[in-house]
Amino acid sequence: MISLTVNGKQYDVDVSPDTPLLWVIRDAIGLTGTKFGCGLQQCGACTVQLDGVAVRSCGMAVSNVGTKKVTTIEGLSPASSHPLQVAWIAEQVPQCGYCQSGQLMSAAALLAKKAKPTDAEIDAAMSGNICRCGTYQRIRRAIHRAAGA
Amino acid sequence: MTKTLTRRTFLKVSAAGGALLVGGYLPGFGETSRAEAAGVLEPNVWVRIGADDTVTIMLSQLEMGQGVMTSMPMLVAEELDVDWNKIKTEWVPADLKYGNPNFGGAQLTAGSNSVRGMWKILRQAGGTARAMLVTAAAQSWNVEESACSTEKGEVIHKASGRRLRYGALVEKAGALPVPKTVALKTPKEFHLLGQSMPRLDIPEKVNGRAVFGIDVKRPGMLVARVVKCPVFGGRVESFNAEKAKAVPGVRNVVKISSGVAVVADNYWAASKGAEALEVKWNEGPLANLSSAEILKKYAALAEQPGKVARNNGDAMAALKGGGRSFERVFEVPFLAHACMEPMNCTADVRSDRCDVWVPTQGQTASHQAAIAASGLPAKAVNIYTTYLGGGFGRRGEADFVTDAVETSKAVGKPVKVIWTREDDIQHDYYRPITYVRMWGAVDESGQPVAFMQRIVQQSLMKRLGPLPPDGIDRISVDGAATLPYDIPNVRVEYIETDPGIPYGFWRSVGASVQGFVVEAFMDELATTAGKDPYEFRRGLLSKHPRHRAVLDAVAEKSGWGKPLPAGHTRGIAVMEAFGSIVGQVAEVSVTNGAVKVHKVWVAVDTGWVINPDTIKAQMEGGTLYGLTAALKGEITIQSGRVVQHHFNDYQMIRHNEAPEVDVHVVSSTENPGGIGEPSTAVAAGALANAVAAASGKRIYKLPIRV
Numbered sequence: 090m091i092s093l094t095v096n097g098k099q100y101d102v103d104v105s106p107d108t109p110l111l112w113v114i115r116d117a118i119g120l121t122g123t124k125f126g127c128g129l130q131q132c133g134a135c136t137v138q139l140d141g142v143a144v145r146s147c148g149m150a151v152s153n154v155g156t157k158k159v160t161t162i163e164g165l166s167p168a169s170s171h172p173l174q175v176a177w178i179a180e181q182v183p184q185c186g187y188c189q190s191g192q193l194m195s196a197a198a199l200l201a202k203k204a205k206p207t208d209a210e211i212d213a214a215m216s217g218n219i220c221r222c223g224t225y226q227r228i229r230r231a232i233h234r235a236a237g238a
Numbered sequence: 239m240t241k242t243l244t245r246r247t248f249l250k251v252s253a254a255g256g257a258l259l260v261g262g263y264l265p266g267f268g269e270t271s272r273a274e275a276a277g278v279l280e281p282n283v284w285v286r287i288g289a290d291d292t293v294t295i296m297l298s299q300l301e302m303g304q305g306v307m308t309s310m311p312m313l314v315a316e317e318l319d320v321d322w323n324k325i326k327t328e329w330v331p332a333d334l335k336y337g338n339p340n341f342g343g344a345q346l347t348a349g350s351n352s353v354r355g356m357w358k359i360l361r362q363a364g365g366t367a368r369a370m371l372v373t374a375a376a377q378s379w380n381v382e383e384s385a386c387s388t389e390k391g392e393v394i395h396k397a398s399g400r401r402l403r404y405g406a407l408v409e410k411a412g413a414l415p416v417p418k419t420v421a422l423k424t425p426k427e428f429h430l431l432g433q434s435m436p437r438l439d440i441p442e443k444v445n446g447r448a449v450f451g452i453d454v455k456r457p458g459m460l461v462a463r464v465v466k467c468p469v470f471g472g473r474v475e476s477f478n479a480e481k482a483k484a485v486p487g488v489r490n491v492v493k494i495s496s497g498v499a500v501v502a503d504n505y506w507a508a509s510k511g512a513e514a515l516e517v518k519w520n521e522g523p524l525a526n527l528s529s530a531e532i533l534k535k536y537a538a539l540a541e542q543p544g545k546v547a548r549n550n551g552d553a554m555a556a557l558k559g560g561g562r563s564f565e566r567v568f569e570v571p572f573l574a575h576a577c578m579e580p581m582n583c584t585a586d587v588r589s590d591r592c593d594v595w596v597p598t599q600g601q602t603a604s605h606q607a608a609i610a611a612s613g614l615p616a617k618a619v620n621i622y623t624t625y626l627g628g629g630f631g632r633r634g635e636a637d638f639v640t641d642a643v644e645t646s647k648a649v650g651k652p653v654k655v656i657w658t659r660e661d662d663i664q665h666d667y668y669r670p671i672t673y674v675r676m677w678g679a680v681d682e683s684g685q686p687v688a689f690m691q692r693i694v695q696q697s698l699m700k701r702l703g704p705l706p707p708d709g710i711d712r713i714s715v716d717g718a719a720t721l722p723y724d725i726p727n728v729r730v731e732y733i734e735t736d737p738g739i740p741y742g743f744w745r746s747v748g749a750s751v752q753g754f755v756v757e758a759f760m761d762e763l764a765t766t767a768g769k770d771p772y773e774f775r776r777g778l779l780s781k782h783p784r785h786r787a788v789l790d791a792v793a794e795k796s797g798w799g800k801p802l803p804a805g806h807t808r809g810i811a812v813m814e815a816f817g818s819i820v821g822q823v824a825e826v827s828v829t830n831g832a833v834k835v836h837k838v839w840v841a842v843d844t845g846w847v848i849n850p851d852t853i854k855a856q857m858e859g860g861t862l863y864g865l866t867a868a869l870k871g872e873i874t875i876q877s878g879r880v881v882q883h884h885f886n887d888y889q890m891i892r893h894n895e896a897p898e899v900d901v902h903v904v905s906s907t908e909n910p911g912g913i914g915e916p917s918t919a920v921a922a923g924a925l926a927n928a929v930a931a932a933s934g935k936r937i938y939k940l941p942i943r944v
Contacts, residue, residue, distance in 0.1 A: 105486065108506045116461070116504040121453035122446015124627070125505075126578050127659040131885035134578060162446035169445040177444040181436065181851055184303025184859055186443030187450060187578040187627030212894035219885065221578045221628050222303045223862030225896035227855075 093154050095120070096164025106152035111135045113151045114161055122162035122190045126219070133218030136191035137161050143198035145217070162190035165197060173197055176235040184222035192218045196232050205236045279408040281370055281416045283335050284363035285314055291391055291405035293318065294326045298336035298345055299352035300599055301439055302629035303859070304914045305852035306352045308437045312848055313357050316430045317364030317422060319388035320404070327438065332605035332621035345601035348634045348743060350816035350912020353848060357910055358422075365420040367411075374411035375402045425846045425907050434851035439625070451597030451624045454584045456652040460489060461505045462645050463512040464655060466497035466665055469878040470739055471522040474498060481514040491515065494644040496637065501649050505656055524738050524878040529671060532737045532875065533569060536673035536694040544692050544731030545709040548719040551727035556679055556688035562766055563679035563688065568755045570940045572873035573669035573744050574880075574888060579627020580662050583642035586652035587612050592619045592643060597626040599633040607636035611643035630863070631743035635667050663888050664880040667742030668873055670696040672751045676759050684767035686778070690729040691718050691755070696741045697734045698748060709734070717752030717813055717919060722785050723760065723778035739875060745863055749815040749919035754868065754940060757811035757923025762936055771927060772798050772810050784819050784843050784906070785812055791841035791904050792821035805829070806836060809927025815919040818844040818911030822861065822924035824897075828932040831944050835865060835897040835925065840917055842901065845908040856913040858899040864921025866891040872941050 090101045095118060102117040114123050114137065123146060126134030130145035137146045138160040165171050173196050176182075183189045192215070199206055199214035206214070211232055220228070277289040286294045295314045301307040311327055330336045330345075337343035340355030368388055375393035376383040379400060387394050392401045425431075442448040467473060477498050479491035487507025492499050498517055502508035557563045584595040585608070592612040598604045601621050608619045626633055638655060646653040657665075672695045679688040698713040699705055706712075710732050712719075719730045744750060764774035772793045779786040789812045793799075798808065805827045812821040823839045840857045847853060870889040874881040882888040926937035933944045 104504075105506065112504065112506045116506070119455075120446070121449070121455075124450075124578075125452060125580065125656070127885050129659070129884055129886070132578065132659075132890075165445070169441065174444040178436070178440055181440060181855065183437075183440050183443040184305075184855060185578065185626060185628045186303065186439065186448050189443050190446050193444065215893040217892075219578070219890045219892060221576060221630070221863070221890065223859035223891075223896070223899075224855075225862070225891075225893050226858060226898050228893070 091151055093159060095159040096161060104151060107150050109147050110149045110151050110154055111146035114146060120161050120163050124187055124190055133191045133195060134188050136194040136218065138194055138198055141198060141201055143195045162193060165193060171197065172235040176231040179234060180227045180231040182224050182227040182231050184224055188218060188220045192228055200236060205238055206232065277409055279367060279412045281366050282363045284360060285367050287367060287404050287408050289405045289408055291324065291403055292326060293320045293324060294328055296330050297327050298330045299356060300347040300623055300626060302626035304856055305437055305849060307439050308435055309353060309848045309852060310356060310360060312430055312435060313360035314364035316428060317361045318368045321390040322430060324391060329623055332601035346634060347599045348631060350914045353910045354817055354912055361422050362420060365422055366417055369417050369420045370411040370414050371404050371407045373414055374407040432847050435849055448625050450579050450627045451595065452579055452582045452656060454595040454624060454654060456584060456586055459652040459654055460501050460503065461508050462499045462501040462653050462655045463508045464497050464499045464641050465512050465515050465517055466661065467519045468664065469521040469525050471524045472519045473522065475518040475520040478516040481516065482511040485511040485514055490649045492645060492648040494641060496641055499645040501645060501653060521878065527737060527875055527878045529875045532671055533673055539694050539733050539735055540673055540675045540692050544733035547710045547715040547732050548728060548730040553688045553690040553727040553729035556727035557677050561679045561681040561687060565675065565677045566759060566938055568674040568676060568938050570672045570751050572671045572739065573867055573871045574663050574666040574873050575630040575632035575744055576888060577628030577630060577632055580659055581638040581657040582655060583638045584654040585642035585646040587643055587647040590618060594639060594643065595622045595624060596639055597624045597633060599629045603634065603636045604639045607639040608643045611640045612647055630745040632666060634743055660883050663882055663884060667740045669744030669750060670741040674755050678759060678763050680763055680767040684769055686725045686763050688727045689725045692731045693718060694733045694735060696736050701742055713748040716748035717815055718756055720814055721756060722782040722814060724781055746815060746915035746919035753813050753919035754922035754926060757813065758926045758937060761927040775812060788812055788819045788821040788841045788843050788904055791902055792823050792839050795841065795902050796823035796839040798823060807928050807931035809924045809931055811920045811923030811927060813920050815916040816912030818842055818913060818916045820916040820920050822920050824924040824928040826928040826932055828929060828944055833869060833929055833942060833944065837897050838899045840899060840901045841904055843904040843906045844913055845906050845910040847903060850903055853903055853913050854901040857901040857917045860915060860917035861899045861921045862891055862896060864918040865925060868922035868925050868940055868942055870941055
């Protein structure tokens with residue numbers, strides 16, 4: 090049994106310790122908002138936060154999570170009320186939507202660190218998250234909107 | 239939009255005998271029973287109005303980010319004059335009564351054909367219901383129908399000030415004959431169409447609740463990975479499952495038609511099992527094939543004339559008739575689609591029925607694949623669709639359905655097959671590699687007098703059926719045979735061949751090649767003639783006013799001809815694709831061989847408009863899809879297999895490289911064109927021309943290398 094805290098709730102999961110956090114979240118805990126995109130930390134669809142830092146959950150063995158608190162898209166806010174979620178809707182960001190959980194988790198980690206990020210800071214924080222639908226410019230606008238810029 | 243609406247919208251999949259939930263995995267959301275037939279107006283398969291004023295609109299075109307989940311019901315709601323906030327939507331199952339006429343009645347979301355194929359049917363569906371409600375109200379009031387109007391779900395008799403809710407009229411309207419024809423509104427009468435309506439799918443795409451195929455769960459479900467032969471056309475000679483089965487959680491290892499399925503309790507166990515599996519492949523006849531060899535063969539084929547797709551004047555004579563003539567060779571590579579959601583499908587095959595949950599672009603193709611793989615009759619096979627994490631043509635295929643149905647059948651349990659990213663890159667149906675010879679000539683006055691193309695490409699039409707008797711693949715010559723420029727001698731030839739690499743429909747398809755080839759060549763004709771590329775094109779478009787208006791609009795918005803920052807250059811392109819006309823200007827700079835795209839302007843005439851913001855979004859995204867391919871995209875075949883594996887060697891444009899795309903919708907009252915693909919087709923053309931202007935070297939090959 091491995092214990093971990095996800096979205097403020099403690100889970101004891103019976104999985105092999107090398108299981109990536111992504112698959113623990115999706116298969117063992119059953120939260121499917123975090124997506125599998127590549128399995129090699131190349132695309133960012135699996136981004137979650139560990140103690141507020143954006144990480145690729147596909148590349149982290151669950152045994153390495155330790156006591157760090159995991160936040161997934163489902164735990165970003167109650168009732169989809171995070172300023173980024175509100176801005177994402179206002180800017181009509183998602184197209185297919187598959188990468189957007191990861192985009193939001195990366196953006197939320199950025200805003201927690203930098204209240205009003207510059208375009209260069211957005212590039213630096215967000216370039217690990219691929220969007221095949223090409224919503225990048227709307228994501229940028231939404232981050233600025235959420236930052237009150 | 240209320241949360242109730244969006245959840246219901248997605249989850250309820252109607253099936254014979256009632257409503258089915260996809261999975262049933264959302265807590266607190268139970269089954270909703272269908273309204274009883276009594277007290278419901280259901281004049282056609284698309285709309286159902288309940289006595290409680292509920293208006294339910296059926297969705298057959300599938301949502302992969304292009305906004306059809308919103309634009310399709312808007313078409314119905316416009317003619318029905320219903321309060322948009324009160325509509326509900328429901329996904330339909332695989333059933334040909336919901337087919338798209340642009341695909342011969344098959345249910346398929348492709349070719350930018352959702353609006354083009356469905357607008358008339360859906361507007362008529364709404365208009366028919368409205369007409370019946372008006373008749374019912376007029377009869378109730380004993381007034382002329384022409385004295386009645388409709389607004390936001392009510393029939394109004396203006397003279398007396400009387401109003402009746404649609405819900406109060408459904409019983410009476412339901413007893414009336416369904417009118418055979420109804421008058422549709424003119425674009426000037428639209429109140430909903432042309433407004434940017436918030437997309438219905440977006441709220442649940444910002445909180446993780448949107449359910450994609452990969453998220454489907456079924457009771458007792460296992461998860462499988464399928465190990466496939468790396469060489470196209472190869473097959474399993476033998477396999478040793480011992481090590482795979484030793485992985486905890488692995489339940490079964492079974493041979494299926496596409497390879498060996500490793501079936502486990504969860505994805506990670508299946509994945510480790512797949513890595514441990516030992517397979518001996520018979521690599522088959524393509525084991526020595528390479529992209530270089532394919533192109534060599536194509537070049538040899540292009541020595542001989544092809545089938546003539548278009549012929550005006552005498553291009554060959556004009557090429558010899560003096561002036562400046564030249565020949566160029568263009569090459570574009572195979573391309574993978576690389577949807578963000580890896581291919582997947584969940585199937586539950588029993589002795590008497592087969593249920594399939596799948597993110598697909600084609601319910602009909604998925605249904606047929608599941609029927610074939612399960613061996614069950616059509617009526618025992620049910621297809622439930624989910625959101626698609628990208629489609630781009632890839633999900634019009636059904637190979638992943640076959641994988642899941644065969645695996646479930648073999649193990650007797652519900653199985654979700656999930657492909658890896660490597661599987662996705664290495665087992666796609668690729669945009670075909672293409673070799674094009676081009677000839678052109680300009681006379682002493684700088685007028686182009688000849689334009690000739692010889693296109694060698696696998697036949698995309700053959701994926702749908704036989705070629706027409708003239709042997710011309712209309713998809714392969716899309717954007718070539720439709721050349722809009724006023725040139726006296728034009729000849730377009732097509733040569734079909736098939737080296738055996740799986741190929742298919744990649745966003746903008748044949749036009750994805752020709753948007754580059756034709757527009758890059760036109761640019762070279764312009765510079766050969768010593769003319770400005772915009773003015774040169776403009777002068778050849780007097781017979782195509784829509785093209786010219788789009789070209790003018792994009793030139794104006796981009797500040798064409800005005801000074802640029804040092805080192806920046808512009809390129810322009812225009813074409814018609816999928817019924818829309820798109821013009822683009824790209825602004826770039828090239829530093830030490832690295833291309834930086836600073837900004838792209840798009841002007842589009844797509845006819846009368848349904849949801850303007852969706853058009854903008856598709857132009858933005860479609861452009862980036864085309865730029866990604868032009869700057870980075872290449873699938874290379876070596877030893878009969880794909881060299882690239884992953885996002886590290888099949889790269890995508892990322893945040894730091896993505897230019898702003900500035901979209902201008904040109905006002906039009908023409909019937910609607912497609913919006914999902916046209917901007918992809920033309921992106922490489924504008925980009926290549928800008929890069930050529932920057933580097934002084936014309937671009938003949940993609941991806942662009944300078």
